Amino acid sequence: MIKAKPICLPKQNRAMMHALLLFIFFSIMVGHETVALAMGQNTTQNIESGEFKVGVVLDSDSLVSKMGLTAMSMALSDFYSSTNDTAHKRKLVLYNRDSRRDIADAAFQASDLMNNVGVEAIIGPLTSLQAIFLANLGNKAQVPIISFTATSPSVSTSQNPYFIRTTQSDLSQVNVIAELVKTFGWREVVPIYENTEYGKGVMPDLIDAFQAIDTRVPYRSLISPSATDGEILGALYKLMGMRTRVFVVHMTPALGVRIFQKAKIIGMMSEGYSWIITDGLANMLGSFNSSVIDSMQGVLGVRPYVPRSIELDEFRARWRKQFMQDNPSIENPDLNIFCLRAYDTIWAIASVLDKLDTMNSSRVLETNKSTAMGPSGVSQTGPELLQLISETKFHGLSGEFNLVDRELESNTYQLLNVIGNGDREVGIWTTSNGIARDWSSLNTTKADKKSSPRDNLRVIVWPGESVVVPRGWVIPEMGKKLKIGVPVKQGFTEFVKVTRNNSLSNSSYVITGYCIDVFKAVIEMLPYPVSYELVPFAKADGKTAGSYDDLIYQVYTQNYDAVVGDITISGNRSTYVDFTLPYTPSGFSMIVPLKEDTSNSIWILLKPLNWNLWVAIVGFFILTWSATWALEREEKNPAFQGEWWNQLETMFWFFFSTPAFAEGDKTVRNGMAKVVVIVWAFSLLILSSSYTASLTSMLTVHRLEPTVTDVHELIKTRQNVGYLEGTFVYTMLKRMGFNEANLKPYISTEDFKEAFTASRSKEDRIVAAFGEAPFNRLLLAKYCHKFALAGPMYKTGGFGFAFPRGSPLVPDISRAISHLREDDRITRIEQSWFGNQKSCSDPNPEVFETSLNFDSFMVLFIITGIPLILAFVVYLAKILLKGTSFLAAIKKMLQRFRDIWQSLKEHLWQCLINFWQCIKDLWHRLENLSQNSTNQIKSSGTEKEKDNDKGPLIEPMLISSDDGPSDSYRKLIIRG
Incomplete structure (x- = not known):
């Protein structure tokens, strides 16, 4: 691995820088006044000649610099040829300097342009690190430093007030790359970047963007621009041995080309790999030869979007012809974004020159008496020029030229795929709409919010000529297996059982159990092979090496790749590992x-039937009694005549004895009443049978x-x-x-x-x-x-498998667990270890005490209710046939029920009074008996005989009324 080094200059460059700074310091100390006078003279000559001097500091050996110089030369020619030269008060003149790819040379050339040539702005430099030094010089001299290539956010426009970036910052493509990673569902990404200010400047923001979409960055590959081929291969082999297969490459073309050529050689440009390049490489794809393009097949890239136009096509042809004249040794050059930025930069400067205040321009540099290193004066034109350029807006060759905080704004990026002999567009990205297929589909994409970003992309050919989106990770095939930790426990071995096989020399272990079988079944369901080995979490003596939390922590410290067993998902553990979906009840x-x-309730006789069923039985009893009574009264049946108590006695006896005796048909005379009685008898028989069966079950079942x-x-x-x-x-x-x-x-x-x-x-x-x-x-x-x-x-949370945070295995295994629970495979695994648990019946006594409810007999009550309704209809019909009106018939029937109810209330109330008086008399008599003396107790035998002569204390007497024997009733008489 190539370790990161602090940002520093090579020893040779440091020595040169020190010498340069000493030279500048000596020149300022000794000849400061002379230099200032010479600069004043140059300024006067510039004003008189109408020249506006602008310096250009680039690396003459760089392809980008050569392309940019040609574009700037053409921009000057195009600007002044499109307008009348005499109409311009000042004419832009460029002074080129070569930085020789060195920071010290770039600083020296910039100081020379400011102090000796008297330039009023500097275009350049090429690299971000050079731009940091030049921006510092520009701040001191108030000379705008305008760069169209320094994209690193380490060169901040907010910290350098005289630095202007006429290209996009690397920060603008961070969201584009994150959106691509999110679209394809990649959970891990490894950035590969060069060890320069350009490479490292955007990394913190890029990693933050990945974390915002829940994508891990398990490793960062930092490669020096001066790395040897062996060092590059070593870095790539290390990446090849990891499981992550998604790489974001952010480096300059010189190093990037070497990376892909070596990756092609070792097989990292094959199926299963995903490569994304930033605009540093994507902008230069047209300049690479066929061998480089062949090594980058399947790469996905992002770069600023340049709209097609007739002017652009015309300029491309003219630029290509001019560039080949200026650089005949370079074959097949292709116009890129940096050429267009350079062209638009010159156009922006030239267009504001006539707006400069002529009074301030009369003295461009004010003599600086101080002895500071750097420029020997402060520009009076710089602040106004800076403001005018910052406010300039026009439509250039590269698109809209609009600076926001002195930085070019870009809202659109092109998504491209390297395929065949070059690249092709697969989509575009905008800040407002995200990923779209092209400009014409932007409105459709915005309207159709349900479509996924992946559907908005054209077909992408990935490395290995595959059109299937790479999974983004694999199990490394470098001889390494997943090391799966398994808990060691004494009891409940049905879940996990670790048996030490001492018969073998290496003391291997045999690991079985329900959790192990579930894990094996899940691994078999994955669409790719996964090699693993089960390792007991045990000491040398075979005993457990710690608690379950200790085992989980081993995954966090990367001692284990996963943990399988009866591991409960909990919030505390989830801070260290990621769990799969649970595979057991929670x-x-x-x-x-x-x-x-053993405690039988005194109300157990009522439990067989639910309360609503009891209410229904009582209600239907009353309705049946009322219907029968009404019909039989019309038939002048003597059994249903007489006083109310006699009728009640007859009805209760009749209806409760009907299922057991056969006198029902003899007592009832009316035909409709017989139908009602028969149906009632049938219903009562079914209800009594059900009641008996339910009560028997409650009394005989062994309840726990x-x-x-x-x-x-x-x-x-x-x-x-x-x-x-x-x-x-x-x-x-x-x-x-x-x-x-x-x-x-x-x-x-x-x-x-x-x-x-x-x-x-x-x-x-x-x-x-x-x-x-x-x-x-x-x-x-x-x-x-x-x-x-x-x-x-x-x-x-239930039992789950534990994996490292962000492991790409977790989603796939969770889906496999979900499928496993949907079919009967997991049921078969449970039965093989735990048996058929349903064979043990539920001991809950409530199961056996379930009362019968009304719903169970609803049809029976409907059958019973139909004859009752017909009975009342027949009764009303008979009354109506006698000439009574319908309302009168209803009133007559209701009056009969009202009379019975009134009589019932009066007699019941009188009975209750008599019964209460009887109880009171009995209580007083018992109190008198308890107060008798001992002598009275001894003579109780004699008294007992006397009491026998008197008869019982309470005896019934039959009282007959004038209505006849049917109206006889019994009356309780208290004697004594």
């Missing part, structure tokens, strides 16, 4: 012993009930409760308010059962236990009808 609850319910149901009562009374050792339930119980001394661990199913028995001391015995749903299900299946769940279910 939550934990209380499990308690069952006891036999939990010994404890209230968790808060356990906390209040400080009862001992159990928990499975090593699980997070211990922490949850402490949060619920349990005293730590009352929490007793258990490690296995046998230990769980023993914790409730008298074999343990009173201090260690528990009355309830708390466990997670999978463990409780296993306990209930093993100890059927001995334990039951009680109390509320407390929510948890």
Whole structure:
């Protein structure tokens, strides 16, 4: 790996810089006045000749510089040929200087242009690091430094008031790259950038953009521009051994070409890899030869969007011809964005010259008496020129020229794909609409918000000539397997069981269990192979090496690649690892012993039928009695005549004896009444049979009930409760308010059962236990009808597999778990380890005490109700046939019911008064008897005989009325 180095100059350059600074300092100290006088003379000559001098500091050996110089020369010619030369007060003149790819030379040339030539602005330099030094000189001399190539945000326009960037900052493409990564769903990205100010300047903002879309940057590859081929191969081989397959390359063309050529050689430009290049390389694709393009097949790039126009096509042809004349050694040059920026920069400067104030221009440099290093004067034209250029707006060859905070604004980027002999556009990106196919589809994309950004892109050919979007990561094929940690435990081995095989020399382990089988099934469902090895989290002696939290922390420290086992998903653990979807039920609850319910309720006779069914029976009884009574009264049936109490007695006896005796048809004379009675008898028979069966079930079934149901009562009374050792339930119980001394661990199913028995001391015995749903299900299946769940279910995350934060395996494994739970494979795995848990019936007594409700007999009551309705209709019809009106018939029927009810109320009230008086008399008599003396008790035999002669205290007497025997009733008479 190539380590990052602090930003510094090479030793040779540092020495040159020191010499230059000493030379400048000496010149200023000795000949300051002479230099200033010479500059004043140059200025006067410039004003008289009408020249406006602008310096150009570029690297003459750089291809970009050569292209830019040709474009600037053509811009001057085009500007003055398009207007009348005599109309311009000043004419722009360029003074070129070569920085020789060196910071010190760039600073020297800039100082020479300011002090000796008297330039009023400087265009350049080429690199961002050179721009930092020149911007400092421009700030002191108030001379604008205008760069069309320095894109690094480390050269800040806010910190350098006289620095103008007539191109986009690298920050403007950060959101474009992040949007692409988000569109293709890549969770990990590795940036590859050069160890220069240009390479490192944008990295903090780019990584922040990745974090904002939940994409990790597990590694950064920093490569020096002077790296050897061996160092480049070493860096690429290291990336090849990692799982991440998405790379963002941000470097200059000279180094970028070498990177892709070496990547092609070692097979990193094959299927499965994803490469994104920034505009530093994307802008120069047209200038690369065929061998370089061949090594970059499938690369995705971003660069500023340049709208097509007739003027642009015409300029491209003229520029190509002129460039080949100026540089005959360069073959097949292609116009790029830097040429267009250089052209528009010259046009922007030339267009504002006539707006400069002539009075301020009479003296361009004011003599500076101080002995500071750098320029020997301060420009009087600089501030006004800076303002005029900043406010300039026009439509140039590269698009709209609009500076915001002295920086070119760009809202549109082109997305391109390297394929064949060059590149082709696959989409565009705008700040307002995001990714779109082209300009014509922008309105459609904005309207159709449901379409995904990936659908808005044209077909992309990825490395290896694949049209399938790369997954973005792979399991490295460098001989490394995923190291999966497995917990070592003593009990509940149905979930995870680690057995040491001492028969082998290497003391290998055999790892089985429900969790292991689920993990293996999930891995088999993945669309790609994953090699792994299960490693017990154990010491040398085979015992566990720590708690479950310690095991989770091993993933965080990268000792394990994942953890598989009965690991509960919790918020605290999620801060260190990423969990998959749970593959077991979630939550934990209380499990308690069952006891036999010996307390039969005194109301158990009413439980077989629900309250609404009882109300329905009583209601239909009253309706049936009323219908029969009304019909039989019309028939003058003597059994339904006489006083109300006699009729009530007859009706109760008749209707409750109907199912058991056969006198019903003899007592009832009316035909419709017989139908009502028969239907009622049928309904009563069904209801009584159902009642008998339900009551028999309640009285004979062996009913069980939990010994404890209230968790808060356990906390209040400080009862001992159990928990499975090593699980997070211990922490949850402490949060619920349990005293730590009352929490007793258990490690296995046998230990769980023993914790409730008298074999343990009173201090260690528990009355309830708390466990997670999978463990409780296993306990209930093993100890059927001995334990039951009680109390509320407390929510948890369930069991899941733990992976490092941001692991790309998590989404795929979660989807596989979801599919596994939808089919019956996971059910078969459960049955193979836990058996058929449904064979144990639910011991909850409420299951056997379910009362019959009205809905179960709704049809029966409908059948019963139809004859009743017909009976009342027949009754009303008979009354109407007698000449009585309908309303009169209704009134007559209601009056009869009202008379009966009134008579019933009066007699019932009188009976209650008599009954209460009887009770009072009896109570007084008993009090008198208890106050008798001992002698009276001894003579009780004699008195008893006398009382026998008198008869019983209460005896019934038959009182006959004048109406006949049918109106006879019994009256209670209290004797004595």
